[in-house]
Amino acid sequence: MLNETHDPKLTSWVPGADRSGGDFPVQNLPFGVFRTRGAYEPWRGGVAIGDMIVDLRAACGLGVFNGLAGQAAEAASASTLNGLMAMGPTAWSALRLALSRTLRTGGTEADSLRSCLVAQESAEHAVPAQIGDYTDFLTSAHHMRNAGKIFQPDAPELPHFKWLPIAYHGRSSSVEVSGANFHRPLGQTRPPGAGQPVFGPSKRLDYEMELGFFVGAGNRRGEPIAIDEAEDHIFGVCLLNDWSARDVQAWESMPLGPFLAKNFMTSVSPWIVTMEALAPYRCALPREASDPPTLAHLQPRDGHVQGGLDIQLEVSLQTLSSGTTEMPLSRSSASHGYWSLAQMLAHHTEGGCNLRPGDLIGTGTQSGPTRGEEGCLLELSWGGREPVRLANGETRTFLEDGDTVIMRGWCERAGHARIGFGECRGTVLGSLARREI
Amino acid sequence: MLNETHDPKLTSWVPGADRSGGDFPVQNLPFGVFRTRGAYEPWRGGVAIGDMIVDLRAACGLGVFNGLAGQAAEAASASTLNGLMAMGPTAWSALRLALSRTLRTGGTEADSLRSCLVAQESAEHAVPAQIGDYTDFLTSAHHMRNAGKIFQPDAPELPHFKWLPIAYHGRSSSVEVSGANFHRPLGQTRPPGAGQPVFGPSKRLDYEMELGFFVGAGNRRGEPIAIDEAEDHIFGVCLLNDWSARDVQAWESMPLGPFLAKNFMTSVSPWIVTMEALAPYRCALPREASDPPTLAHLQPRDGHVQGGLDIQLEVSLQTLSSGTTEMPLSRSSASHGYWSLAQMLAHHTEGGCNLRPGDLIGTGTQSGPTRGEEGCLLELSWGGREPVRLANGETRTFLEDGDTVIMRGWCERAGHARIGFGECRGTVLGSLARREI
Numbered sequence: 066m067l068n069e070t071h072d073p074k075l076t077s078w079v080p081g082a083d084r085s086g087g088d089f090p091v092q093n094l095p096f097g098v099f100r101t102r103g104a105y106e107p108w109r110g111g112v113a114i115g116d117m118i119v120d121l122r123a124a125c126g127l128g129v130f131n132g133l134a135g136q137a138a139e140a141a142s143a144s145t146l147n148g149l150m151a152m153g154p155t156a157w158s159a160l161r162l163a164l165s166r167t168l169r170t171g172g173t174e175a176d177s178l179r180s181c182l183v184a185q186e187s188a189e190h191a192v193p194a195q196i197g198d199y200t201d202f203l204t205s206a207h208h209m210r211n212a213g214k215i216f217q218p219d220a221p222e223l224p225h226f227k228w229l230p231i232a233y234h235g236r237s238s239s240v241e242v243s244g245a246n247f248h249r250p251l252g253q254t255r256p257p258g259a260g261q262p263v264f265g266p267s268k269r270l271d272y273e274m275e276l277g278f279f280v281g282a283g284n285r286r287g288e289p290i291a292i293d294e295a296e297d298h299i300f301g302v303c304l305l306n307d308w309s310a311r312d313v314q315a316w317e318s319m320p321l322g323p324f325l326a327k328n329f330m331t332s333v334s335p336w337i338v339t340m341e342a343l344a345p346y347r348c349a350l351p352r353e354a355s356d357p358p359t360l361a362h363l364q365p366r367d368g369h370v371q372g373g374l375d376i377q378l379e380v381s382l383q384t385l386s387s388g389t390t391e392m393p394l395s396r397s398s399a400s401h402g403y404w405s406l407a408q409m410l411a412h413h414t415e416g417g418c419n420l421r422p423g424d425l426i427g428t429g430t431q432s433g434p435t436r437g438e439e440g441c442l443l444e445l446s447w448g449g450r451e452p453v454r455l456a457n458g459e460t461r462t463f464l465e466d467g468d469t470v471i472m473r474g475w476c477e478r479a480g481h482a483r484i485g486f487g488e489c490r491g492t493v494l495g496s497l498a499r500r501e502i
Numbered sequence: 503m504l505n506e507t508h509d510p511k512l513t514s515w516v517p518g519a520d521r522s523g524g525d526f527p528v529q530n531l532p533f534g535v536f537r538t539r540g541a542y543e544p545w546r547g548g549v550a551i552g553d554m555i556v557d558l559r560a561a562c563g564l565g566v567f568n569g570l571a572g573q574a575a576e577a578a579s580a581s582t583l584n585g586l587m588a589m590g591p592t593a594w595s596a597l598r599l600a601l602s603r604t605l606r607t608g609g610t611e612a613d614s615l616r617s618c619l620v621a622q623e624s625a626e627h628a629v630p631a632q633i634g635d636y637t638d639f640l641t642s643a644h645h646m647r648n649a650g651k652i653f654q655p656d657a658p659e660l661p662h663f664k665w666l667p668i669a670y671h672g673r674s675s676s677v678e679v680s681g682a683n684f685h686r687p688l689g690q691t692r693p694p695g696a697g698q699p700v701f702g703p704s705k706r707l708d709y710e711m712e713l714g715f716f717v718g719a720g721n722r723r724g725e726p727i728a729i730d731e732a733e734d735h736i737f738g739v740c741l742l743n744d745w746s747a748r749d750v751q752a753w754e755s756m757p758l759g760p761f762l763a764k765n766f767m768t769s770v771s772p773w774i775v776t777m778e779a780l781a782p783y784r785c786a787l788p789r790e791a792s793d794p795p796t797l798a799h800l801q802p803r804d805g806h807v808q809g810g811l812d813i814q815l816e817v818s819l820q821t822l823s824s825g826t827t828e829m830p831l832s833r834s835s836a837s838h839g840y841w842s843l844a845q846m847l848a849h850h851t852e853g854g855c856n857l858r859p860g861d862l863i864g865t866g867t868q869s870g871p872t873r874g875e876e877g878c879l880l881e882l883s884w885g886g887r888e889p890v891r892l893a894n895g896e897t898r899t900f901l902e903d904g905d906t907v908i909m910r911g912w913c914e915r916a917g918h919a920r921i922g923f924g925e926c927r928g929t930v931l932g933s934l935a936r937r938e939i
Contacts, residue, residue, distance in 0.1 A: 198635075198675050203758060225753055228699050229690050233758035234671040234765065238635050238856045239723055248724045250853035253666050253797065262665050264799045267853075286676055286767070287685045289934065313853065316662055321640060321670035322759025328671070329854040330723070360690065362701045416687035416704075416750065417766040417934060419675050497726065497854060 070094075070165040071345050073482045077168050078175055079182065082115030088475065088485025089113040091168050094161055095336035095486070096146055096301065102189040110141035110149065110193075113336050113487070114168050116185055123181040129174050134163035145195045146279075146337070150300045151422035153282045154341070157300065161341055190242045190335035193303075194279055194423030199235040199331065200413060201275070201307060201427035204404040206353065208432040208440060215448035216315075227357055230404040230412050232429075235307075236328035240425060243304075243489045247330040249466060249496040252313035266496035267310035269449065270464040273430040274380050274440035274472055276399055277305035277333050278406055279423060286419040292365050295407035296340060298420070302374070302406075304334035304472045304489035305427050311443055311463065333425070334472070334489040342484060346476035347371035354403050362415060363408050372405035376486075378431055378474050380440070384459055385467035392456040395445060397433035399474075466495045507531075507602040508782050510919045514605050515612055516619065519552030525912065525922025526550040528605050531598055532773035532923070533583055533738065539626040547578035547586065547630075550773050550924070551605050553622055560618040566611050571600035582632045583716075583774070587737045588859035590719045591778070594737065598778055627679045627772035630740075631716055631860030636672040636768065637850060638712070638744060638864035641841040643790065645869040645877060652885035653752075664794055667841040667849050672744075673765035677862060680741075680926045684767040686903060686933040689750035703933035704747035706886065707901040710867040711817050711877035711909055713836055714742035714770050715843050716860060723856040729802050732844035733777060735857070739811070739843075741771035741909045741926035742864045748880055748900065770862070771909070771926040779921060783913035784808035791840050799852060800845050809842035813923075815868055815911050817877070821896055822904035829893040832882060834870035836911075903932045 069075075070092065076083045077091040089095070091114060099111045099118055109122040122142035124130060130138045137160035140148035149157070167174045203209060209226055225231065241247075249270055255262040281300040284290050290298055307327060314326030350372045358364075365372070376399040381391040404412075409426060430440040439445045442463050445453050452460035464470070470493075474486035506512075507529065513520045514528040526532070528551060536548045536555055546559040559579035561567060567575045574597035577585035586594070604611045640646060646663055662668065678684075686707055692699040718737040721727050727735055744764060751763030787809045795801075802809070813836040818828040841849075846863060867877035876882045879900050882890050889897035901907070906929040912922035 198673055200761075223756060225690075225692075225699070225756070229754060231754065231758055232761050234673055234761065236635055236671055236855060237674075238858055238861070239854075241723070248854055251726070251799075252853045253662075253799075255662075261794065262662070262797070264797050264852075286678070287934065289688070310853065317666060317668065318757065318759075319660060319662070320755065320759070321668055322755075322757070324637075324669050324671065325849070325853040325855065357698065360699070360701050362688075362690075412762070415701075416689045416747065416762040417676075417685055418673060418762065421675055424675070497724065 067344055070161055071481065073480060076170045077114060078170050078172065079115040079117050079168055086483065087115065088487055089115055090482050090484060091165060092482035093338060093342050093484035094164050095338045095342065096141065096193065097335040097337065098145060098191045098193045099188040101183065101187055108144040108191050110143065110146055112164055113185065117182040118185055118188055119164065119178065120181045120183050124178060127177050127181065129167065129177045130160065130163045133159040145423065146193045147195055147423040150194060150279060150281045154297050157339060158341055161339065192240055192242045192333060193335065193337055196237040196240055196423055196425045197421040199237040199240055199425045200232055201235045201429060202230050202232040202409050203429040204230050204402045204409065205430055205432045206403045207401060207434050208430040208444065211432060211439060211444040215443060228360065230409045233322045235331060239328055240331045240333060243332055243334050243491065245332065246492040246494050248494045250310050250313070250325070250329040251497050252310055252325050253316060254312040255316050262316060267312055268463070269311035270493060271309045271311050271442045272380065272464065272470045273307035273309055274378055275305040275307050275430055276376065276428045277303045278426050279337055280420045280426065281422060283421040284414055284419055287417040289414040289417060290411055292363055292407060292411040295411040298410055299340050299406055301337040301339040302343060303337050304474050304486050306332040306470060306472055306489050306491060307427055308332065332489050332491045334487050336487045338484065338486055343374055343476065345481040346375045346478055348373040348375045348400050350405060351401060351403065363412060365407065372407065373400045373402065375400040375478065376474050376476055378472065381471050382455065383469040383471065386459060387457050391471055394453065395437055395439050397431055397438035397440060399431050401433045402428060402431060464493050466493055468493050504781055507598055508918070510917060513607045514551060515607050515609065516552040516554050516605055523920065524552065525924050526552055527919050527921060528602060529919035530775060530779050530921035531601050532775045532779065533578065533630065534772040534774065535582060535628045535630045536625040538620065538624055545581040545628050547580065547583055548620070549601055550622065554619040555622055555625055556601065556615065557618045557620050561615060564614050564618065566604065566614045567597065567600045570596040582860065583630045584632055584860040587631060587716060587718045591734050594776055595778055598776065629677055629679045629770060630772065630774055633674040633677055633860055633862045634858040636674040636677055636862045637669055638672045638866060639667050639669040639846050640866040641667050641839045641846065642867055642869045643840045644838060644871050645867040645881065648869060648876060648881040652880060665797065667846045669850070670759045672768060676765055677768045677770060680769055680771050680928065682769065683929040683931050685931045687747050687750070687762070687766040688934050689747055689762050690753060691749040692753050699753060704749055705900070706748035707930060708746045708748050708879045709817065709901065709907045710744035710746055711815055712742040712744050712867055713813065713865045714740045715863050716774055717857045717863065718859060720858040721851055721856055724854040726851040726854060727848055729800055729844060729848040732848040735847055736777050736843055738774040738776040739780065740774050741911050741923050743769040743907060743909055743926050743928060744864055745769065769926050769928045771924050773924045775921065775923055780811060780913065782918040783812045783915055785810040785812045785837050787842060788838060788840065800849060802844065809844065810837045810839065812837040812915065813911050813913055815909065818908050819892065820906040820908065821902070823896060824894050828908055831890065832874055832876050834868055834875035834877060836868050838870045839865060839868060901930050903930055905930050
């Protein structure tokens with residue numbers, strides 16, 4: 066539902082907010098948790114606008130927001146956004162409206178809020194919620210088909226992919242915010258043709274370009290969330306990199322799924338773009354998503370006319386040789402996803418599983434239908450058989466030490482503002498020191 | 503390492519502690535979180551002894567314990583045991599020794615502690631820790647072989663089972679303490695021979711008889727815990743029922759493992775028996791666990807002479823017809839497990855994954871080598887093909903509405919006290935109301 070906060074004609078008095086191609090115009094207003102870099106001060110909630118962050122804790126101290134918006138800002142002043150997430154969409158919307166009316170050009174209370182701005186370049190971020198559980202889905206039919214063909218060229222498609230959104234539980238302890246780096250994981254793998262496995266650094270380290278979304282109000286165990294109510298339980302969307310050790314994954318995953326292959330690190334972008342901010346960029350799910358017809362328990366009343374999200378996604382790489390130059394690896398759109406966020410969330414609870422505010426849910430790798438739209442190196446290099454040529458002449462099959470993966474996302478549509486997600490970045494460090502082996 | 507707390511000659515002045523066959527003699531001293539049933543009072547840590555619970559919060563109020571034991575008791579007075587768990591084995595051991603010296607016959611400070619006892623029958627329990635992440639392993643070769651043959655009679659054994667402890671991430675939000683019940687989950691399944699799936703109540707609902715263990719001090723991301731240090735990071739062991747919807751599992755699990763099949767509910771017993779209490783009941787791992795030889799990163803210096811745990815496990819059933827009579831279903835021992843708890847924990851961290859105090863790790867179904875030792879109905883009824891006859895003449899292939907599953911565990915060995923785990927109990931309620939389908 067569009068409202069005055071989406072008006073593309075709105076501008077803002079905050080530096081950088083009206084810059085063409087910027088991620089954070091007044092129509093966006095994403096939430097995160099921040100503090101001044103290196104300072105001994107509390108983590109607290111903030112909202113990105115232009116080059117700045119609205120410090121919600123400071124704003125509460127000055128009494129800038131009233132009523133439900135004020136309560137929401139108070140909840141968002143904590144060191145995590147769980148309290149805000151638990152409040153539900155009416156509160157989120159009230160705070161968004163109050164922020165918009167203050168931050169827009171000529172806005173009310175602008176003078177008070179001006180003193181609550183912190184420069185983004187002086188801030189550092191934390192994971193924006195205490196994540197009780199992290200779940201990751203597999204919802205791109207293109208990723209599913211590519212990965213299937215790479216591992217087993219003659220295998221049929223997964224028979225259940227078009228009937229339910231496939232998912233597994235991930236590791237919440239190792240979810241980190243953009244900028245955190247990690248050592249190449251050690252692990253057990255079985256080299257091709259070898260009689261027995263070996264233990265050592267992963268040789269097939271990969272990223273996965275995903276969206277993540279945070280659960281708003283949760284549900285009680287045993288009380289599923291119906292498909293038509295599901296979206297009200299989604300606070301917003303971030304970028305997510307599901308780093309993966311493919312050789313570990315291939316050896317360990319039967320029959321219980323990936324474990325060490327993915328639990329050494331998962332990165333999220335610091336900013337969560339709310340579902341309300343994403344309203345102008347909704348789209349239909351892909352045509353194939355209604356063939357076969359979705360079973361009733363996952364079929365919304367409106368047939369998911371606007372189930373999809375047209376979010377542009379881009380991955381680029383910096384290597385030790387390239388320095389700060391970002392070399393594009395691939396580009397796609399979340400609109401190719403087979404299952405909607407609402408379907409994922411409703412499915413998650415249909416057996417009685419309880420979600421809690423701040424739970425993180427990944428969409429799985431967002432690969433598109435054509436070459437160049439693959440969301441991971443496994444697909445881009447076709448299982449390591451076709452090295453990817455980078456802009457500086459280097460090649461990659463999988464990630465090398467020192468590589469930095471940068472994901473970006475944004476929405477643009479005629480007649481609407483462009484809004485962005487910022488970036489989700491992480492660097493592969495050398496492998497963990499081998500202990501006495 | 504045995505010490506004075508394990509002395510089988512010790513008796514206690516607490517009612518019920520010296521009862522033959524009881525679970526909670528003074529040699530046990532397991533930790534849990536409790537409050538008076540239905541009372542408006544805080545959850546806090548307690549220790550089971552005989553028919554009573556030592557209220558550690560009350561004991562701290564009276565200053566019963568000093569030094570490190572006092573600090574540990576203080577940490578254990580909170581509403582979860584995470585703080586105690588984070589302190590590590592020296593602190594756990596100090597508190598155990600202080601408790602033992604007070605609770606034994608003729609103990610010091612007995613008069614003070616007498617006023618801190620609460621009757622177990624008047625108490626209710628909470629999950630003893632805030633569980634950041636829950637992981638479940640598959641470490642019984644017998645369960646692995648049985649399940650494999652049931653699903654695919656001609657399939658070979660899993661090639662990696664003997665090289666690494668297989669595991670997946672579970673759902674921490676739906677871990678509940680013994681006594682919590684649940685509705686039969688709805689889910690998508692594909693009936694045999696059907697062209698398309700259906701949505702409805704699971705028809706193949708099962709339990710899994712497991713041990714769980716709680717992580718003590720954790721590790722930082724990127725800093726694995728070496729195999730020889732792993733046991734110092736284990737606080738203690740409980741009983742765990744990994745309720746499973748087999749028909750949902752069969753349809754959803756490829757390629758990412760079980761999801762809705764297991765996330766509707768997991769039950770744990772209220773009492774955590776510490777690793778120190780379990781010291782007299784250690785045993786070698788099974789012979790087959792050294793063939794093939796374990797790779798160095800999972801091989802302890804002592805070759806795991808005492809890697810195993812000889813914990814007797816028993817499952818029984820109450821049905822709507824049987825009333826409170828408990829009908830035995832199966833009995834086995836955790837000593838049949840292929841991988842040790844230390845191997846599971848070290849493996850979990852080898853790629854850099856961080857564990858946090860209070861994380862819960864399940865061992866997987868503890869099936870033994872012979873008929874009658876199977877740890878779940880899937881195996882006992884051989885995939886539903888051979889109904890299990892109960893003592894009252896009823897039969898079961900899978901669980902029916904109203905069935906109550908009761909798990910018990912205990913250790914006994916010549917020359918040592920018998921210690922027990924109490925029980926882990928849960929009842930299957932009718933399926934969730936079908937929403938508009």
